[in-house]
Amino acid sequence: MHFSIPDTQDFKDESGSYVGYNIHINGVLHCTVRYKQLHNLNEQLKKVYNSLPSFPPKKLLPLSNSQLDDRRQNLEKYIQIISQDSKIVSDEIFNGFLLNAQRESQDQRQEDVNLDVHLMNGQKLTVQILSTLQTDDVLEIGRAHV
DSSP states (O other): OOEEEEEEEEEEETTEEEEEEEEEETTEEEEEEEHHHHHHHHHHHHTTOSOOOOOOOOOSSOOOHHHHHHHHHHHHHHHHHHTTOHHHHTOHHHHHHHHHHHHHHHTOOOOEEEEEEEOTTSOEEEEEEETTOOHHHHHHHHHHHO
16 A cells, blocks of 8 residues: 555634645545644554654644645655565554544544445345444454344
8 A cells, every 4th residue: 555645625613723734645635634643553563563754743832825735745755765665564553543634534434334235145144233333344344233
């Protein structure tokens, strides 16, 4: 997988304004995250992995446009480097981060849904799942009902 952060978005909420970094995977927008979310990911990964690349430092004062672009580029380098490590890419911390960030970016709501599973013998099995489950979890639920 190729990760990039080609651009940013400006947001405003009740706590003020902030910059969102658009993470693309293989050229497709996957999610938009704040600096602090990436920083938290780094902190979690540091508890498990000893040799992480340096993370772009936090600045106390508002960033100029050129400083924002430098930060964007450094965050992009960081995520590209860690995504080259097969242990990190398969780690639940990393995958959970990407999944949660995607859900937040798309404002997905979790709900119960019925899934029809058509078996090879022609039977149909209906299982109730959460709409936000990952494929592996859905397959496990389906397997348990067979």
